[in-house]
Amino acid sequence: MPRFMGFVRMEEGVGMPPKALFEAMDEYIGKQSDNGVFLDGGGLYGTEDAVNFISRKGEVSRVDGPYAEAKEVVGGWAIMQYDSMEAAVADQKEFAELHAKHWPEVTVISTLRQISTGPEEPGD
Numbered sequence: 001m002p003r004f005m006g007f008v009r010m011e012e013g014v015g016m017p018p019k020a021l022f023e024a025m026d027e028y029i030g031k032q033s034d035n036g037v038f039l040d041g042g043g044l045y046g047t048e049d050a051v052n053f054i055s056r057k058g059e060v061s062r063v064d065g066p067y068a069e070a071k072e073v074v075g076g077w078a079i080m081q082y083d084s085m086e087a088a089v090a091d092q093k094e095f096a097e098l099h100a101k102h103w104p105e106v107t108v109i110s111t112l113r114q115i116s117t118g119p120e121e122p123g124d
Contacts, residue, residue: 003039003115004088006095007077010108012046012066021102028098032080037091041078072109079115088112 032038050065082088089112096110 001081001083002085002088003079003081003117004112005077005079005115006041006092006110006112008075008099008108008110009072010075010106011071012073014106017103017106021099024098024102028095029078032091037080037082039079039081041076041080043076044074047073075108085114088114 029038029041047065047067050067052063052065052067054061054063080088080091082091092110092112096108099106099108099110
């Protein structure tokens with residue numbers, strides 16, 4: 001069964017999501033867990049304590065957050081499994097709609113990507 005990673009991106013420093021979104025997400029994730037779709041996931045803190053290691057031209061350097069140049073940051077993630085790409089896309093749309101309904105003043109980008117298990121092509 002294909003696995004997918006979903007994540008949300010948003011502007012840094014927009015504040016905490018409203019309680020109504022947390023409640024809607026709890027219900028949504030509970031349903032997805034019961035259906036065997038939601039495997040793991042969670043929200044992320046801001047970039048103030050983030051650490052990046054950059055490999056460039058054979059050298060590794062460390063860059064600590066916060067990152068003033070960052071326009072968007074990943075705010076949460078989930079690992080899910082579905083029978084088909086179509087089912088995954090439909091659920092990701094439902095997930096995005098929860099954010100539009102309960103936190104309309106913030107632009108949130110909900111991304112879905114299939115997890116690779118090797119050199120095969122997506123959808124295999």
